[in-house]
Amino acid sequence: MGKNKGARIIITLECECRNYKNDKKRKYxxxxxxxxxxxxxxxxxxxxxxFCPCCNNHSIFKEIK
Structure with missing residues (x-):
């Protein structure tokens, strides 16, 4: 039996920009x-x-469910 990890959970962070198209060289x-x-x-x-490669700058990433 493995140990219980306790209160630590895995979360996903997503950029606020979503589909912001500011540069044709970057992927959307x-x-x-x-x-x-x-x-x-x-x-x-x-x-x-x-860092967000879609925006090509540092932006705020928020936790999603």
């Missing part, structure tokens, strides 16, 4: 990151600034 669509968080310490939805 939705870009997502996956990470984990502790549900007890951060019960609210997580927001992190990360």
């Amino acid at each position: 669509g939705i870009f997502r990151y996956t990470t984990s968080k502790n549900k007890r310490n951060t019960p609210n939805r997580l927001e992190i600034r990360k």
